[in-house]
Amino acid sequence: MEVRIPKRTLAEGLSILERIIPSRSSNPILTYLPLELSDNGLILKGTNGEVDIEVRLPAEIQGTGQMLVPAQTFSQIVRSLPGELVELIFGERLELHSGAFNTQLSITSSEGYPELTFGNPGSEKISASRLAQAITRVRYAASTEEYRAIFRGVQLEFSPQGLRSVASDGFRLARYDLPITLESRKLVIPARSADEIVRVFKDVQGEVALAVGEGTLTLVGDAVRMAVKLMEGEFPDYARVIPQSFVLEATLSAEALQESLKRVAVLSDRNNHRVNLLFNEGKLDIDAEGDYGRGREELNIETSGESQIMVAYNAQYLIDALAPVEGTVRIKLSGPTSPSIVQATEDSGYLAVVVPLRV
Amino acid sequence: MEVRIPKRTLAEGLSILERIIPSRSSNPILTYLPLELSDNGLILKGTNGEVDIEVRLPAEIQGTGQMLVPAQTFSQIVRSLPGELVELIFGERLELHSGAFNTQLSITSSEGYPELTFGNPGSEKISASRLAQAITRVRYAASTEEYRAIFRGVQLEFSPQGLRSVASDGFRLARYDLPITLESRKLVIPARSADEIVRVFKDVQGEVALAVGEGTLTLVGDAVRMAVKLMEGEFPDYARVIPQSFVLEATLSAEALQESLKRVAVLSDRNNHRVNLLFNEGKLDIDAEGDYGRGREELNIETSGESQIMVAYNAQYLIDALAPVEGTVRIKLSGPTSPSIVQATEDSGYLAVVVPLRV
Numbered sequence: 203m204e205v206r207i208p209k210r211t212l213a214e215g216l217s218i219l220e221r222i223i224p225s226r227s228s229n230p231i232l233t234y235l236p237l238e239l240s241d242n243g244l245i246l247k248g249t250n251g252e253v254d255i256e257v258r259l260p261a262e263i264q265g266t267g268q269m270l271v272p273a274q275t276f277s278q279i280v281r282s283l284p285g286e287l288v289e290l291i292f293g294e295r296l297e298l299h300s301g302a303f304n305t306q307l308s309i310t311s312s313e314g315y316p317e318l319t320f321g322n323p324g325s326e327k328i329s330a331s332r333l334a335q336a337i338t339r340v341r342y343a344a345s346t347e348e349y350r351a352i353f354r355g356v357q358l359e360f361s362p363q364g365l366r367s368v369a370s371d372g373f374r375l376a377r378y379d380l381p382i383t384l385e386s387r388k389l390v391i392p393a394r395s396a397d398e399i400v401r402v403f404k405d406v407q408g409e410v411a412l413a414v415g416e417g418t419l420t421l422v423g424d425a426v427r428m429a430v431k432l433m434e435g436e437f438p439d440y441a442r443v444i445p446q447s448f449v450l451e452a453t454l455s456a457e458a459l460q461e462s463l464k465r466v467a468v469l470s471d472r473n474n475h476r477v478n479l480l481f482n483e484g485k486l487d488i489d490a491e492g493d494y495g496r497g498r499e500e501l502n503i504e505t506s507g508e509s510q511i512m513v514a515y516n517a518q519y520l521i522d523a524l525a526p527v528e529g530t531v532r533i534k535l536s537g538p539t540s541p542s543i544v545q546a547t548e549d550s551g552y553l554a555v556v557v558p559l560r561v
Numbered sequence: 562m563e564v565r566i567p568k569r570t571l572a573e574g575l576s577i578l579e580r581i582i583p584s585r586s587s588n589p590i591l592t593y594l595p596l597e598l599s600d601n602g603l604i605l606k607g608t609n610g611e612v613d614i615e616v617r618l619p620a621e622i623q624g625t626g627q628m629l630v631p632a633q634t635f636s637q638i639v640r641s642l643p644g645e646l647v648e649l650i651f652g653e654r655l656e657l658h659s660g661a662f663n664t665q666l667s668i669t670s671s672e673g674y675p676e677l678t679f680g681n682p683g684s685e686k687i688s689a690s691r692l693a694q695a696i697t698r699v700r701y702a703a704s705t706e707e708y709r710a711i712f713r714g715v716q717l718e719f720s721p722q723g724l725r726s727v728a729s730d731g732f733r734l735a736r737y738d739l740p741i742t743l744e745s746r747k748l749v750i751p752a753r754s755a756d757e758i759v760r761v762f763k764d765v766q767g768e769v770a771l772a773v774g775e776g777t778l779t780l781v782g783d784a785v786r787m788a789v790k791l792m793e794g795e796f797p798d799y800a801r802v803i804p805q806s807f808v809l810e811a812t813l814s815a816e817a818l819q820e821s822l823k824r825v826a827v828l829s830d831r832n833n834h835r836v837n838l839l840f841n842e843g844k845l846d847i848d849a850e851g852d853y854g855r856g857r858e859e860l861n862i863e864t865s866g867e868s869q870i871m872v873a874y875n876a877q878y879l880i881d882a883l884a885p886v887e888g889t890v891r892i893k894l895s896g897p898t899s900p901s902i903v904q905a906t907e908d909s910g911y912l913a914v915v916v917p918l919r920v
Contacts, residue, residue, distance in 0.1 A: 275827060275853045283822045284858075305825055307854035425757060465641045465662050469635060494634045495654060495666035499643075 203265035203292035205244050209283050209300060209544045212244075216277045218426060219248040222255055225359075236274035236312050239292075240261050245437055247318055248273070254318040254399045254429040270310040271296055279305060320427045321413030321420035328365065328412060330423060332380055335403035336367040337396050339378040339526045344393040345371035355433045356396040358419075360384035368437060369393070374519050375555040376442055376526075389419055390433040402426060413535055431544045444555055445536035445543060446546045450507035452481055453547065456531035459486075460524045466490045467517035469497035476559055477517040481535070482510045490517065511539050514559040520544075523554035562624035562651035564603050568642050568659060571603075574616045575636045580605040581614055582632045584770060594632035595671050598622050598651075606677055607632070612679040612757050613788040622766055630655055638664060651822040679786045680772030680779035685726065687771060689782060691739055693763035695726040696755045696890065698737040698885045698911055703752040704730035713772045714792045715755040717778075719743035727796060728752070733878050735885075736801055743771075748778055749792040761785060766842040803914055804895035804902060809866035811840055815890035816847075819883045820857045826857035826876035835918055836876040840894070841869045849876065872897050873918040879903075882913035 219235065227233055238478030244261040247254070256313040262339040267294060280288065295306040337356055345353035348374065359366040365380040371432060391399070399421065403410060406423055414421040421428045463477060470476055470490035480487040513535060524531060527546040534543040544554040564769030578594065586592055597604040603620040606613070628651065639647065654665040663853060696715055704712035709731065718725040723738040750758070754882040758780065765782055772779040780787045822836060827833055829849035839846040843864060848857040872894060883890060886905040893902040 272853045278827045279824065279856070282820070284820065284824070284829065302860065303821070303853060303856070303858045305828060305856040307828075329625075437783075461641070461643065462662070465638065465643070468641065469664060469666075491804045495664060497638070497662070497664040499662045501661065510751045 203239055203267050205239060205261050205263055205288075205290040207244060207259060207261035207288055207290070209280065209286055211259050211261070212288055212358050213280050213427075213501045215244075215246050215259045216280055217452050218257050219246055219255055219273070220277055221401065222250040222253050222398060223248040224250055231270070231314050232316075233273055234270035234310060234315065235276055236270055236315055237269055237290075238268040239266050241266070250317055252392060252393050252431050254320070255398075255402070256320065256427040258345075258425050265292075267292065268312045270312050270315060271307055276307065279307075279394065282494055292462075318429065320422070320429045321415040321418060322424050323411035323413035323420060326384055326412045328380075328382055328384075329410040330403040330406035330408060330410045331367070333410065333421075334400045336365055336378045336380045337391075337400050338404070340367045340369040340376035341393060341396060341400070342522045342525065342552070343369040343376035344396075345369060347371065351436060352390060352433060352435050355390035355392050357388060357390045359436045360386050361386045369439065369441065370440055372517075373557050374523065375443060376523065377444075377553045377555075378526075379551040381551075387397055387414060388436045389414065390436060391419065391430055392433055395430045399428065399430065402428060443541055443557075444553070445534070446538050446540050448507060448534040448543075450481055450505060450511050450535045451487065452503045452505045452535075453530055454486065454501060454503040454532045454533075456517040456524050456527035456529065456546070458501060459531060460521055461487055462501055463517050463521050464523075465519070466499055466541050469495055474559060476514050477520070478512060478514045480510070480512045481505055489534060507535075511535055511538060513542060515542075515556055516559060521558050526552055526554075562598055562626050563858060564598060564620050564622050564647075564649040566603060566618060566620035566647055566649070568639065568645055568647050569616050570620070571647055572639050573896045574603075574605050574784075575639055577616050578605055578614055578632070579636055580610040580760065581612050581757060582607040583609055584633055590629070591675075592632055593629035593631055593669060594635055595627055595672065595674055596649075597627040598625050600625070603746040608675065608677055608876060611751060611790050611905045612754050613679070613895060614761070615677060615679065615786040624651075626651070627671045628655075629671050629674060630666055632815045635666065638666075646783070673763045677788065679781070679788045680774040681771035682772035682781050685767040685771045686705060687741055687743075689741075689762040689765035689767060689769045692724070692769065692780075693759045695724055695739045695762070695910075696750075696759050696878065698751060699726045699728040699788055700733035700755060701732060701881045701884065702733050702735035702913070703755075711749060711792060711794050714749035714751050716747060716749045716796045718747050718752065718850075729796070729799055732875075732916050733882065734802060735882065736912045737885075738910040740910075746773060747795045748773065749795060750778065750789055751792055752759075754789045758787065758789065761787060766863075797900060802900055802916075803912070804893070804900050807866065807893040807895050807902075809840055809864060809870050811845065811861040811862045811864045811892045811894075812889055813845065813860060813892075815883050815886035815888065815905070817860060817905050819880055821847055821860055822876050822880050822883075824854040825858055826880070829852055829876055831920050833918060834876045835873050836879070837873045839869070839871045840864060866894075870894055870897060872901060874901075874915055878915050879905060882915050885911055885913075 211266045236247045251353045271468040284299040289299040291297040357368040411422040471492045477490045486501045486503045523544040546552045575853045584731040595606045603618045642659040648658040652658040716727045770781040830851045836849045845860045882903040893905045905911045
């Protein structure tokens, strides 16, 4: 059993797995890396119990078989190798040669390592980078609180009209629509697993095939297979918190508003991060007051609707909602204490809802 | 009382103070920033109890006086200002204007703020960047242990022959010589305060003037004054641990040795980080063995003296000792268990001593 593989290929493969393979675990075998020599290449695997990943790397291979190496040590060694090529020779130990460096690494039989199962995708595919984008745009709104556990996930709604991603913590909501034809179903992915999907697929060219099985979503790319455990249940009906009629609409640069909010918020109350926004015929006055004083800034905006309205927000919630918006933002107010909408004028897929603070 | 100052000038001044002004303190007044309007410019101050710093910034000033502003809030605001110019107007509150942003910040009288005293330097001066360099070269060897507290400092030895900086933790020692004529004395600076000297002066052009007073060293640059509390006592005689006769000398690339040690050390014992170095007629064999296996690498070296000798080190100690060496390193062995010397062939000022591990 021998493998010859470019150091870079091996290091890139390991970097996909490194974050999910735990460095400590109550089940120590999960800290090991399964290496499988197959006719299809060198296969690396890892799991954190929530996300299973398999990476297939092109390599010159003699023989077939599978064994475990200590994941962290193996990664550290591979990253620091002096040569461009790595030679792996499996015997009682794993001999690794690269340039003038040689190592003999203890290996373990793969017996006892959990079998990772991946769904078999049908014909449903989606652009890897756009899937990552749909998750990234809404991820910030997911809850970190223990209660209402379902809100600690990102909901993906597949339908013939498209993929809709949604996240909410009850005080704010983010929704993103990607036009694509899919079979109808709803899944909720734990937010941390959603982060892993983004990390692995955001820079991948091409498409991933999707397979939804009993409690898992499998994503299959050219070199990577990933199975993600789903959360049970689905989001409560959130459509009713999205307001439909508005008293005022304002348009302005998302970046200017975000920068201005950051400055003014420095002075805001440390507990509720309250900033007051006074929309007033072509002007937006932002101000905040806390223990150390008061900050105030005026921006030029375009408005339609009522001539004047004051709304207070948690500054951080508004800053988060603006982050995915490039260019111009449209803010739609349904009233001083009822939910506001944040939309990107140049990307109709994105919509955020922020509930104002009580006056 | 009014100040007009470029945002950049003010932000740079604050960045010098930010790290030493505590964000929390049992003496809360130390979390404030004294702002002094004087004929010499805008003066900012701060202290962490060990290091006092005063920064003088050129500014358009009307009036004189001094007051305190909350340091962290003020810094955060200044960093994020939209305009290029900042206007400060002192009244009951501090009004700060920049671009479309305005703030009113609460201010406090400077009563109760400790008076910072700086020594008056004579004619002794030293290049700011080279002083920083002399400290940086040896800093790593300072102890972090509670016992033998003096070793938690960096000793500066002034003499007509030069400035010698020394640090040691009892298992290793680093020494750096800078040729310059100074009046003879020895000072020990707490390692953390030494880090502040480096941070503030490493990129400063020109010279700093030195004043040694009762228990303090004052450093005076063009715009910055810094007073550092000294440790009591001086280093025990360390000269006797520096070996004078050698059984083998080896020369090789410092970077190649460092990289190789890092790779091999991945496999080393987690407790003592032991690596074995076998010097053997033009070859250096490095190997380490731990729970996960064994690593080994061979480097070409030039040697003189005995034909073969094996020495074991804590890999991290040797890696640290090599870090300040650019180009070629000369390693001088006095025996398998007696101290070894690490020298930079291209910088005669640097010398490190590493005590081998017992075989």
